Amino acid sequence: MVDQASQLGLSFSLVRKELEATLSQAESHFAYVAEEGAGSQHLKLFIDEINLARGTFKLLELVGGEALANEMLTLLSDVKSKQPANLTEDFVSSLGGAIYTLRRYLEFVGQNERDLPILLIPAINAVRKLKREQPFPDAYFFNIELNPNLPTPAPATDASNVSQQAPRWRIMYQVALLKLLNSQQISASGKLVMRSLERFEKAMRGTPAWPFWWVTCAACTALFTEGYELTQNRKRIFSRVDQQIRTLINEGADAFAAKVQDGLVRELLLLVSISPKRDGEIGNVADAYGLPRSISEKDLREYRRMMTGPELSAFEALATALEDEISSVKELLDSVERNEAKPEAFDKIGAALNSVSEVLKVVGLESSARKVGTQLDAILKVKEMGADERDKSLNTLADALLIIENEVDLVRHVDVHGKPDHKPVTGAHAQAVHIVFDEIRSGLALAKRAVSSFVDSGDKLHLANIKTTLETVAGGFYFSNEEKVHALVKSCITFIEERLIAKDAPEPDAHQLEVLADALTSIEYYVETLISVDHASDDILRVAVDSLSELGYPIDR
Numbered sequence: 001m002v003d004q005a006s007q008l009g010l011s012f013s014l015v016r017k018e019l020e021a022t023l024s025q026a027e028s029h030f031a032y033v034a035e036e037g038a039g040s041q042h043l044k045l046f047i048d049e050i051n052l053a054r055g056t057f058k059l060l061e062l063v064g065g066e067a068l069a070n071e072m073l074t075l076l077s078d079v080k081s082k083q084p085a086n087l088t089e090d091f092v093s094s095l096g097g098a099i100y101t102l103r104r105y106l107e108f109v110g111q112n113e114r115d116l117p118i119l120l121i122p123a124i125n126a127v128r129k130l131k132r133e134q135p136f137p138d139a140y141f142f143n144i145e146l147n148p149n150l151p152t153p154a155p156a157t158d159a160s161n162v163s164q165q166a167p168r169w170r171i172m173y174q175v176a177l178l179k180l181l182n183s184q185q186i187s188a189s190g191k192l193v194m195r196s197l198e199r200f201e202k203a204m205r206g207t208p209a210w211p212f213w214w215v216t217c218a219a220c221t222a223l224f225t226e227g228y229e230l231t232q233n234r235k236r237i238f239s240r241v242d243q244q245i246r247t248l249i250n251e252g253a254d255a256f257a258a259k260v261q262d263g264l265v266r267e268l269l270l271l272v273s274i275s276p277k278r279d280g281e282i283g284n285v286a287d288a289y290g291l292p293r294s295i296s297e298k299d300l301r302e303y304r305r306m307m308t309g310p311e312l313s314a315f316e317a318l319a320t321a322l323e324d325e326i327s328s329v330k331e332l333l334d335s336v337e338r339n340e341a342k343p344e345a346f347d348k349i350g351a352a353l354n355s356v357s358e359v360l361k362v363v364g365l366e367s368s369a370r371k372v373g374t375q376l377d378a379i380l381k382v383k384e385m386g387a388d389e390r391d392k393s394l395n396t397l398a399d400a401l402l403i404i405e406n407e408v409d410l411v412r413h414v415d416v417h418g419k420p421d422h423k424p425v426t427g428a429h430a431q432a433v434h435i436v437f438d439e440i441r442s443g444l445a446l447a448k449r450a451v452s453s454f455v456d457s458g459d460k461l462h463l464a465n466i467k468t469t470l471e472t473v474a475g476g477f478y479f480s481n482e483e484k485v486h487a488l489v490k491s492c493i494t495f496i497e498e499r500l501i502a503k504d505a506p507e508p509d510a511h512q513l514e515v516l517a518d519a520l521t522s523i524e525y526y527v528e529t530l531i532s533v534d535h536a537s538d539d540i541l542r543v544a545v546d547s548l549s550e551l552g553y554p555i556d557r
Helices: 004-036 042-060 063-082 089-112 117-130 162-181 186-203 210-225 232-259 262-273 280-289 297-308 313-337 345-362 366-382 387-392 394-413 427-457 466-479 483-501 510-532 538-550
Strands: none
Touching: 004 042, 004 089, 042 063, 063 089, 063 117, 089 117, 089 297, 117 297, 162 186, 162 232, 162 510, 162 538, 186 210, 186 232, 186 510, 210 232, 210 262, 210 280, 232 262, 262 280, 313 345, 345 366, 427 466, 427 510, 466 483, 483 510, 483 538, 510 538
8 A cells, every 4th residue: 555655756756847847937937027027928927837836736735835836826916917017126035935945845845755835834924925914824734633632730729819910920921022022032031931821821720721821831841942943923923822811811711711712722732743852741732632743843944944045054164164263363362472473473363353254244243243343453453562561461352352252153143034142241341240140040040949849849948048049149139230139039038038947937828939939030031131131121020029029028119
């Protein structure tokens, strides 16, 4: 018996050459259309070739190729009827990209004997954008029955006063959402999103709303812990989840459960499906919904980039090459420090850093290129100094080189649009501050683990060192002139002293400990943003302020 892959491969092999020739002809006609405009006599010929390709895709049941061809045909039909005077640059780019993607997709199908229409979603949406139509979600071709075999969750751990708690959880979510929509502090914002969603999931256990939050938590765990790309479609998912949070707050769990959109659930399940993991909550959700293992996020990213542009591995190789240039500059500067530099040493330094600057411009990091140029000027000034004066300038040289290294490292952190994902630290003082914040972050993580362990076991031994740990954290904030956050941490310490570790302290309930964890999470996220940028918005600190007020330990807002 011939399996599905073999059947596709057999059918495809019979028409592949003709289909490739059809797309090649279409590409040839489109070149004339792009040059001559909508009045070109080649427009009808172009439409005919795309229509022929659409029919072939339909015959082969390659639904992605058929969908992309259909989108192109409806757009071209509109252009033919309206005959615009000029074709826009976006039109030419998107249509040309669609043809190129279809040709690469033929290569993929031929090599892999499988149809993965999700690979064509970006090209389809580029064409739909020209038509001013809503983009297809990633799960458009993801056919899955929403009849899960749901497990029975553990009892709700934080169901008290959900109406009172939920607005604070939403603030936590929205602060992170704003950063995610701008592709900023993705790692830190992901942690905050997951914390917020975990609170909703725990509070909704035993209600009709719980399955949605369970799936949402699993999807976000996969996305943020496994290095998923944060594409525009995925950003839209987060915005739609925020709308669901608003519905829950305004209308309650029962009304919310009746309004959950199947399309959004499928989007979330797709994120779970492409995770290579099948353990923990990700595995539980996958099993409950019978999710297939059709493709992994890693393969999806690789295949899409293979069809549409350079892989990010190219940036990794480029960063390595630039680091080699920096290493040669280091050696030359070491020779300057030892007074062993030859006269041409500074010329070599200048040539190497000029090369680095030009490469940074090519990959779109204009600001980094300018910084390298500025530091190059500072280094070349040393060339004119005498030996004594040159010795005094070595610290300046070290700082300049550190700045250049940080800018080069940005090449490794460009996102899918070629924009840097974080801002590097600069200079010796910034390095010292970075170290302090790393210690603060470690202390907060340790304190959160201690609280979590205490919740699980009820053993106060887990809290034995938490006061000392948070005192260190508070000291770090004091050193960094973060007075408000210092006060927040001190308030947390007071609560822990009086309500958790004091001999006559009453037994704390799970809700109080969750609220304390919210405060610590808020402070932890604030630190993450301080590490990534020179300053951070204190909006997220509202969560900590509100949490401590609820616990009875307010500070001045």
